[in-house]
Amino acid sequence: MRTNADSPIRVTITSLFTIALVVAEFALLVGVYRRTEPVQRQELLQARMEQQVTDTIALSQDGAGLLPRTFRALDGLAGAGVSREDLAGPREAADALAASPADPQRLVTLSDQARVLGRTLTDRHQALDRQARMIYASLLIIVSIGWFAWFRRLVQRHRALQQAVTEREAVTAGEQRLLALVQNGTDVVTVFDLDTRTSYVSPSAKAVLGVPAEQLINTRLAALLQPEDVNRLVHLLATLRAGEDAAVKLWMRHADGRLLVIEGMLANLLHEEVVGGFVLTFRDVTERHALEERLTHQAFHDSLTGLANRQLFADRLSHALVRRPGPTRSLVVLFIDLDDFKNINDRLGHGTGDKVLEVIGRRIRGATRAGDTAARLGGDEFAVLLESSTLSEAEARAQQLVDLIAEPIVIDDARMPVTASVGLAEAVPGEISSEEALRNADVAMYSAKDRGKSTVAAYDSRLHAEALDRLELRADLQRAIFGNELVLHYQPTVELETGKIVGFEALVRWQHPVRGLLSPAAFVPMAEETGLVVQLNTWVLFQACRFAAALQGDWRRPSMAVNISAQQLVRSDFVEQVDRALTESGLPADRLTLEITESVVLHDLEDVIPRLSHLRSRGVRVAVDDFGTGYSSLAYLTELPIDVLKVDKSFIDRVASDAQGASVTEAIIAMSHTMNLSTVAEGVEVAEQAAWLRQVRCPIGQGYYWSRPVDEDGVHDLLARPTNELGGSADLVSYRTVAPF
Template sequence: MNRDGRTRLRSTATVVGTLFVVVLEMAFLTGVWHLGDGVHRQREAAAAFSAVATSVASGSATPDALTRTVDGLARAGVDLTPGSVGATAVDAARALEAAPGDAGALATLRVADAALAEELAEASSARAWLAFAIHAGLLVGVSVGWFAWFRRIVDRHRRLERELTAQRVVDQRERRLLALVQNSADLIVVIEADATISFVSPSAPAVIGRTPDELVGQHVKDLVGDEAPTLLALLTDGRQGDQAVRLRLTRADGRTIVGEGTLTNLLGESTVEAWLLTLRDVTEQHELAEQLSHQAFHDALTGLANRALFADRLEHAISRREGTLAVMFLDLDDFKQVNDTRGHSVGDRLLVVVTDRLRSVLRSRDTAARLGGDEFAVLMEETDRAAAEQMGQRILEVLAQPVSIDGVSWAVKASLGIAFADTRSSTAEDVLREADVAMYWAKEQGKGTLRVFDAAQHAVTLDRLTLQNELVEAIETGGLLLHFQPTVNLRTREVTGFEALVRWQHPSRGFLPPNEFIPAAEESGAIVALGSWVLAEACRAAVELQAPGARVTMAVNVSAQQLCKPDFTAEVAGVLARTGLDPTLLVLEITESVLLDDIVSAAGSLHGLRDLGVSIAIDDFGTGYSSLSYLSQLPVDILKVDKSFIDDIVDDRHAATVTLAILEMSRSLKMTTVAEGVETSEQAAWLEEQDCGRGQGYLWSRPVPFAEARALVPGGAPRVDEVRVG
């Protein structure tokens, strides 16, 4: 039964029920109204009997009248059973009728008549109170009933009002929703349980270029095309609630758009019993997101992967690899000159050419990246060492071909390092760092070359780096010490001076000679701090080595980095002032290579030192490009002949001839000559015969600590050819 039928049935039942209750109430009230009628008749009969009985007592009534009144009492329902008040009254009346003057019968009659009247009055009063109670109860019952019924009617009325209000709201919302659907820019599609389309919003022409009539009744695959398996899988899954979807739809004009929205399961909703698909066109946002993603992970200039994307792909390649994986690190040689001379625009164009050439030789599955500036990287998966090295050589060959930009030809060279990840223990960071290290090895051995990372060589490099860091700490904490090797007058065999030589008592490596840590100091730049420490300590020791009647010099080696310092002359002056050493007793030794690297700057520094009174010595003379021209330009006081010539002066005529030439040149330039590395008395005798002047070597003493050096100073000490040290 529908809602209207139920309403009519409820109204009819209400009317019939109301009529029934009214009739029943009227009948009940009528019964209550006549509830005291019997007692009233009894009182009338009793009054008639009382009047007749009185007449009988006076003798004016007839016996028939008394009989009739007695019958009236019986008909009225007065209790006349023996022993009752009514029976007593009747018996007294009949006795008085028989003896009209009997006073006893008259008294009995009066008492019985009064008792009967009182009894009937009480019965009448009881009936009245019963009627009152029934009326009151009925009134209360009816009032409560009508109140309850009215309350129910009111509640029902209010419920109907609420339902009507809610229905109006629902209708309003439905109309509003319909208006929103009709005017929504989103595509709204209702899909039945069998995957057919039952509704398409009017926005369909704007979104996909097709009208709703073309789609309603069609299978959903007619709407989504190639995305049908994805959508059908969601429909089959039957998941409750909203599901986010992103589908590619083909418009009627053939253009593909990206739709994003929700798929809602409303099969359980009785008013819908279908799927609701809502899509909005997010093609522009999708394309923008792809552009931003591409920009975030690709180099803007070359279009290659950037460092972040390369690291991510390398990480994934290492995690899933089988076999050998190679990483190349590529750096363009002298690229800075292009930017400095022709500008960054030309440099950028050159980088684009390099990128194109890289792409031309790499495999399709290889990943090339620009890490920054002129640094590139290449990831090769599923390769071997030979193929990777061959690819690296091919890259260098292709890049080496000249590039013409704005009529200017540029020769592009690059240094390339290769590292391999052969084990699961390798990480992306490790492999990339190893390729970077190999690239720097390639730069060191010559530009435009290739090097493969070698773990053993890297361990040596790391050891050298560790040594450099430890050396800096040793300089700061006093972990170094000086040994002193004497310089001897070849004629008198007396000590004329010392050369300060640094030593390092390493806490774990033991005693280290200079050739094991000086190169590391020069590479790291710690040579400047080391040289400053040696200079200060040597000058302090020189002051302590002076003896009465004997003035010994102190020779200190100076590196190129020290000599190039603008304030080096001021530093030397400061050390001399603090230690109190006579400047004429300080000899600064400089190698030929240091002088020839920048002779102009060297000349300026040396003249400043000479003005202080310091002597200048050329160490290892003859091993470089010896030339009278630079000797004539520089304030040099001493030439130290390299040991390589002294070793063979006795047995080799050529060595002897070269040494004689150096000695003659030194004398002609009025310089003092010191022969280094003298180890035999024959060498010393030959040098003395050739008037060399001074010598230095193991023949007289090895480098010794300060206490032993002090014992070698003239002035009470024995001759050095009589005392062997070390």
Template sequence: MLQSFQAPRLDRGSVRTLGHVRLCCVTVIFVLALAATVTGAGLSPYAGLLALAWAGLSLGQIALFARERAAHRLEQLVTATLCVDGVVIAGLIAFTGGIWWCGAVLYGVLTVATASLLPLRRVGVVGVVGLMSLAGVLALQAAALLPDSHFFGVPSMRGAWGPAVAGVLLVTVQMLGLGWTQYNLTRMLRQRALRYRALMDAAQDLVMVLSHDGLLTHVNRAALSMARCERPEMLREGVPRLLVSDDVPVFRHRLTRALQGETQTMMLRARAFHGIRWLSCTLTPMVPGLQTTSVLAIFRDVTDDRLAAETVRHSEARLRAVFNQAAIAIALLDLDGFFVDVNPAVEQLLGYDSAGLIGRRWNAFSPPEDLEFTDELIAALHLQQRENLTIQQRFVRNDGRVLWTLLTISRVDNPSGSTGLIAMLQDITERRALEAQLTWQAFHDPLTNLANRALFRERVEKALGGRTVTPGSVAVLFLDLDDFKTVNDSMGHAAGDQLLFEVGRRLLNATRGCDTVARLGGDEFAILIDQVRESADCVRVAERVLESMQQPVQLDGTEVTVGSSIGIVRNSGAESADDMLRNADVAMYSAKQRGKGRFTLFEPGMHDKAVERLRLQTDLRVAIENDEITLRFQPIVTLEDGTPFGFEALARWSHAEYGDVSPNTFIPLAEETGMIVPLGCTILRAACREAVRWNALPGLSAPIGLTVNLSGRQLEEAAVVAHVRDALLETGLDAARLTLEITESALVHNSDTMRHRLQQLKELGISLAIDDFGTGYSSLSYIRQFPVDVLKIDRSFVEGLGRSSGTDAALARTIIALADSLQLRTVAEGIEVEAQRAMLRELGCELGQGYLYAKPMLAGDVGAWLADALGIPRPAAPRGTPPPPARTIARIGPGSATTTEPVSA
């Protein structure tokens, strides 16, 4: 657009070449015509031929200018007019003769010379030539019209003046038309220049036109605004007005090269109102590729772009720094999964340098068995089925070590339009190992390494939910160690743990590899047997387990044999894992009740018994809270004469639905649940209060003692000594009157603790008795270790006295002899007939109790019984109390007999 400010022109080489040829033709024609005139020779045909050649050249020049679309139309018009003149003059020369047409030839020479040699920038030159030619033609015409003119008197020339004058007039008219056309063209070009200037001023870029000497010829408004000056001042000072002084030499050097025809681009700094601005400058020659006299300069403000680019560079530098310094491994990949770039963390993670990673596929560092999986992931990302994914992926390091990573891959669209992948890898090898360990610990017992309750339950559910499961095909064995607490308390928890570990090992050896052995907690184990065909399969497993348990276990140099009770249950087709475990537990409890060391198959009725037992447990708790447990007192007498020695306090529970509940039922239940501790404290206080009341009876010659049972669970409590002391202080009972009975089996539970606990009780002044002696684990060494005062012979030995077999008598004799040797008192339980009393007395037993003397009685009946037995006045009954019925009073002594007599109030 801006190149239009330079006057357009034709190819001067082509124009001048044709003009020179035409000039030569005209010159030759003129010389030939002049020679013919002087010599009188007839050269007109030759002149005509040359004229035709001249006409052809003129027509060729017309065709040339018609093809030159880029040339200025004014030049085409002027040159075409001259060529037409040449054709006309050629015609005149061809059809006339003589020296008289020399004027026409001279006109042709002048016009051709003007068109060929003079620049066609001004039509005025052509106009002057035309006027001169017109004047010459008019002068010749005037001379020819003179009657006496000799020069123009040739008849042959008179016919040529008409065409000559017409040609001259044609040229003159053309010159006038050209002048008018030039005026219109000048006005049009001025308007076009104004439009071009408006376009320049509207441009956001700085646009300037510089001459060959570096001066500005044109400048737009944007340049003036940045330079903060008016147009004349800018045109006068030039580009240095705008630029920083250090950049002016660079601009001038590039301008020189642009004037030589080379397009130049550079970055320059401009002084603007709001500081230094960066300009992108392009210098374009007006005639590209050729030496020119003017250059178009376009300056574009790229400060914001440069700042943005600088910001991007800084951002990229920061990102690169973060990329290189990141602790997490980051890698860039293409869509096919090949490494494009990696940070040092990746190199450290995989043990390769960047050269060993870039260009290789990422799954090339994965184990072979993972290749198919990783190929599918890459394909999903490539096909845009997934935008990102996070997986746990294995990689093989350069040293061959396999590590687990948390791999996150995401698609990334680059600004260039390409798409790649960014991968972040985090080493989770240790975390996976820890998770695996925690998972293992969550489903395994840390002591025995067996499955725990959660895993066992899960596997039972899985076995019950199998497609091929049939009723009876799944079995659960519930195993509980017998008297494990004895070992744990007597030998310590370390020995107990060692025993549990050995039990777990034996259970694994006694079962199949496909069976699941679990420790449910404490001394409880369970075995899952799948694909059971018949109950005999379960029985065989239980027998192998019991047999393995019979082998002694070495614990700290001591051989210990521990038994186990096993409950067996098979699925019926509708149970859950919890149901099977509960039923197996019920069956195991039934096995323990039957004598321990055996197995029992679950039966539906067992569940009802378990429910009943649970209900009793709940009701017992309520009964203890409501003081519904009552006391009965059974007399202890001397076997020699039946004199009362004391009473044993016995707990009784009358249930609203079940009636009287046997102590053999609710006492073990209380011990298992821990309710025996508060129950024992209540019984001890109540019994002590009654003993104080007995000993306050008038007429007693000797104090009456009190015996209270103390369970092993109570002895385990450290507060038992304080409880006994508080009961004595609260009731005022003399400690010498109180005897605490301890079961024989309780002595072997944590013997050191028991010995210390019993010694503390002994220091209170009370007596200690071993109940049911001979039925448990006591030995002479245990008896000697503990501060006991009384041995009680169990009723099982008393029942056999007087029979044909002398075994029970021998056992009773041995116990009595042992007590005598240790200076201990003996009490026989369960004496019901005189023969038993007589034999026990004969064996040396001192005291006894049983139905022979009296059944357990209420506390209110003790005073009357004592009065009758001792022959002292009965205590007065409370007013309104009915008289008691007749009682059976056994008076045993030398020559005495058992009598029944009514006793009045």
């Protein structure tokens, strides 16, 4: 490992080497520079000699005076380092001149030899200059490369040093940051040994556990845990290998005694020299845990009653139906449906309906054994899963529930009788699915309703066949609406005083390709359940308007009454549909009567009144059908924009035999007169009823006494008959009022 002492030595060696290199380079430069000095001296001596010869020739002097200087010059050149070979030519010319000083030719020869020597020296000087330049260039390149390599190495070492310093600073800053986070973070950091004895606890323990960190050091962490969590923690410490970590969720005691839910990570750092223990980092998640439990409860429980919802019930039923070792357990599913609960919502509002459902939920939960599951499946449907129960025991429990639910419910000082129908189905684990078990109980519940409601029915295979038949009929109904299988029959309404037909009521029939002609009772309730009643009644409206428009050629100009459902009336496009039916058919608006029941009126009074008012402004008449069978009230009668009151058949049946019934019916007719409403008596079947109605001044009647519902051809036949053939005034027997109102 290199130490800091290496640096001065390296710096000294580098400095000395650099100085030596610089001195060597300088000496080399000086040496190269001084190589040309002898040649320069030689050139100078040669130039003097050549000048002397040239001057002698120019002055046409005798060469004898020149010889001494020439030989001295040659000796000087030899002394200056000119080689004997280079001086051979001039020396021979000088010797020849010495032999014959007066010969001018020999003087010229000496001059030429001097010039040749001059060129030789010049060439040698130039060669030395080229060598010097090459040496200078080479030295410059070598020095540049050397300095570049040295500088590059210096830069690299500087960068490495800078990086090392930066890394050390980063490590230091990270350690300081980590220390600050641990010291000031909200998570608690603890270090402890296999015995859970702590050696470090971060200051955040005070905020989380209510105990200062210094008080927790050198104490056993297990003392704060629940007994079952101590065992889990000890098991983790024994199995967690070096370097591994694991998520933990424990219950820890706060200083004030309350239990906290903590969540964090446990790491085995026994092998780390600076740690030497287990590190547990945790935080308080008590509020989040409570929220998760609430959300889980809401996801699997009904918010209104607190019972299990459909999802949880199906899950528990599925688990219960899985085969398990040992004797097979008996399971029974109860399907509970409140009878006519829709009337409560319609009459008293959904708020009151919700309160009733809460009471029913409490009663069902109170009657459920530990281990059984009670659930609200939706709306007014409930279910109970009875585990380890025989069919006979389940029937007794179901009857107990029927009786318990039937106890009067008092809400806002009002007593509301509520009943329920219960279907039960036995389920053998491993032989039936949860969907089939719940479906069988549902089928049995419908059987209980068919028996008169507020009763119990057990499932058998025949009920399943009936349910399949209903499902098939439901599928056929959708096809029938769009497949021209529906037909309209019309029942006349008759003026009691004259026996004249004043209108017809359109009644739908289903010409089923297999089952034959079906009455509305066979499919209209099904249409209401499935929502097909809107398409069904819309079809009736358009067909009835079309036929009524064709009847306007008769002198009586009969009106046409069409029944309107609640689902149809609350639609935003209902008024538009009626307007379109009148426009497309060409029927005058005053010839159309829309019949609504009291339950329809009360369904959504705020939306119903504006729609009916708009239609009445167009001339359409509005009638309340089956008056007296629902929640009859003068309050809504005065608010509703209505023209006609149709008295239900149940009142007309008693006018000829029951004095009290006759009095009530007469009171209704009198009230209708007082409110300037036209009254129609429904279900008139005998002459005595017609006579009584005529005496109490009921203007219009409808029933089998005049005609059953007929098809279009039958309508034309009825209109073609004389008035007295329809049971007009000539056929009405005299009948004295039993008890005048």
